[in-house]
Amino acid sequence: MPDVSKENLNVRVEGGHLIDAGISVEVPENLNVLYAEVRGGSYRRSFALSNELNSGAVEANLKDGVLTIRVLRTERAKARKIAIQA
Numbered sequence: 001m002p003d004v005s006k007e008n009l010n011v012r013v014e015g016g017h018l019i020d021a022g023i024s025v026e027v028p029e030n031l032n033v034l035y036a037e038v039r040g041g042s043y044r045r046s047f048a049l050s051n052e053l054n055s056g057a058v059e060a061n062l063k064d065g066v067l068t069i070r071v072l073r074t075e076r077a078k079a080r081k082i083a084i085q086a
Helices: none
Strands: 009-014 017-024 041-048 053-063 066-073
Touching (some): 009 053, 017 066
Antiparallel strands (some): 017 041
8 A cells, every 4th residue: 555644544344344445645745735636546445354253353554555454353263172072
């Protein structure tokens, strides 16, 4: 996600879906803007979350233009060892 700042990025969980949306707008640093019409790129992606995922434990990290989203599994979905009875 090059040219997308953290302020122009929206990651949320809504109705069993993980939604990320962003806007890329370039404004030169030395420009004093009173009014401007700017073209920028925008996108929106939506992913259905499985019942095995904990929608309350979502982490998002933006570093060097790469957005990493981590969704943890629920406790019941994690692998566990079953004891064998003799």
